[in-house]
Amino acid sequence: MAEFPPPATQTFELPSPFALHRGGELHQARMAYETWGTLNDAKSNAVLILTGLSPSAHAASSPADPLPGWWEPVIGPGKAIDTDHWFVVCVNHLGSCKGSTGAASIDPATGEPYRLTFPDLSVEDMGNAAVALMQGLGVTQLACLVGCSMGAMAALAVLVQHPDYARTHINACGAARALPFSIAVRSLQREAIRLDPDWQAGQYTDADYPDTGMRLARKLGVITYRSSLEWNGRFGRVRMDEIDTNTPFSAEFVVESYLDAHADRFARYFDPNCYLYLGRAMDWFDIGEHALDPHPQVHCEENIVAALSRTHVQKALVLGAVTDMLFPIPQQEEIAAGLMASGAAVEFHAVPSEQGHDAFLVDHERFGALMGAFLKEIM
Structure with missing residues (x-):
């Protein structure tokens, strides 16, 4: 019988207990992860991607694969x-359901899924778990830490909690804290x-699965992931060829x-409890809490700068989309100011x-070109 190649996704066991x-x-x-490229002898060419x-x-x-x-x-x-x-590593976040431990995983103490007994999860935990994985691979310092969206939050947590672990950083459509609008969306x-x-x-x-809830959650998310400009340009007021006239308001x-279509694909793709845990972790996130002497909450912008001023990256690329309603441009400006x-x-x-x-996922002509130019500069 012919041998099949090993699966691309590998797993790494975190130190136990993992606080x-x-x-x-x-x-x-x-932690589940995949790799591309080869780690050099000096182990100095590692790029970690947080999703x-x-x-x-x-x-x-x-x-x-x-x-x-x-x-x-x-x-x-x-x-x-x-x-x-580059030796590129992409991890599935702690708390997710794509190979890493999360609410859908088996609790070794009971032999049953954690479900809502899974402990409180934070963005900081995601960052710490990713660092533990990379250290387990023998990488003592990253050439570049790349974070996108929630992963950009986790990347900032890495930079603050492990100030010397990354030489450079790319932050794409990220945020240093959750704003009321994004909290409200995730709450719904x-x-x-x-x-x-x-x-x-x-x-x-x-057999008894919250398909309706997951479909609605995904629809609300997709609406906020894109812009009204794109909705208008792609769809306008075009009507469907076939309409279910037997169902009111179809x-x-x-x-x-x-x-x-998006909702149908997603409903069973992602575990509902994991979705709840990850969304709440994003709501809790505020890198300003890591400032040495935090100001009152009304001065949270100062806290962000104070916290990020403790990081030690040499160079950073901060990217945002002008039409991003979920993580708007002022949030990337906060990140840039703090890293400066x-x-x-x-x-x-x-x-x-x-x-x-x-x-960052679809406009490769712009985002890809900027990231590629940055990485060439640090080779």
């Missing part, structure tokens, strides 16, 4: 993140899941069909992309 930022600990916790909320570690194809990854146009030989030069997403009768206080099964416009206060050479771009928050 968490808000109290509690995990035992026998694991948004829902992606797996499969950011790009490889001989072990030829399926395109979620950042396929960006990672690979000769691409922006050039795997001919959680409510949609929790109010689905099939959620059953987190005790759902495949979908009529193409944009509704688009949202339905640390003495880092910071390059900031408000990218004129119409794709909103998801621009």
Whole structure:
């Protein structure tokens, strides 16, 4: 029988117990990750990628898994993140459901899924777990730490908690704290899941699953991930060819069909309890809490600068999309200001992309070019 290549996704067992930022600990916790390229003898060419909320570690194809990854146009030989030069690692965040330990994982103490007994999860925990994994791979310092969306939050947590661990940093569509608008959106997403009768206080099964809640949560998310400019340009007021006239108020416009398709794909792709935990971790996040002498909450911008001024990266690239309603440009300006206060050479771009928050995922012509140029400079 022919041998099949090993799966691209590997697992790393975190130190046990693994202490968490808000109290509690995990035992026998694991991190899922994938790699591309080769770690050099000096172990000085490692690039770590921290993802948004829902992606797996499969950011790009490889001989072990030829399926395109979620950042396929960006990672690979000769691409922006050039795997001919860099040893690239992408992790699935702690708390997720794509191979890393989260609420859907088995609690070794009970032999049953954690569900809502999973301890409080923070963005800081995601960052610490990623660092532990990289140290387990023998990387004592990253050449570059790349963070996108929620992963950009986790990257900032790494830079503050481990100030010397990354020489350079790319922060794409990130935030140093959760703003009221994004908290409100995620609160509604959680409510949609929790109010689905099939959620059953987190005790759902495949047979009785909160499909409706997950579909609504995903639709709300997708609406905020893109911009009104893109919605108008892509869909306008175009109506569907076929409309269900037997169902009152059924979908009529193409944009509704688009949202339905996204919701259908996502509902069973991602575990609902993990979705709740990750969303709440983002709401809790405020890098200003790591300032040595935090000011009252009304001065949170000062706290952000004070916290990030403790980081030790040499160079940083901060990117935002001008149409991002979820993590708007002022949030990337806060990050740039804080990193500048640390003495880092910071390059900031408000990218004129119409794709909103998801621009880093789809506007490869702009975002990929800026990241590629930055990484070439630090080779």
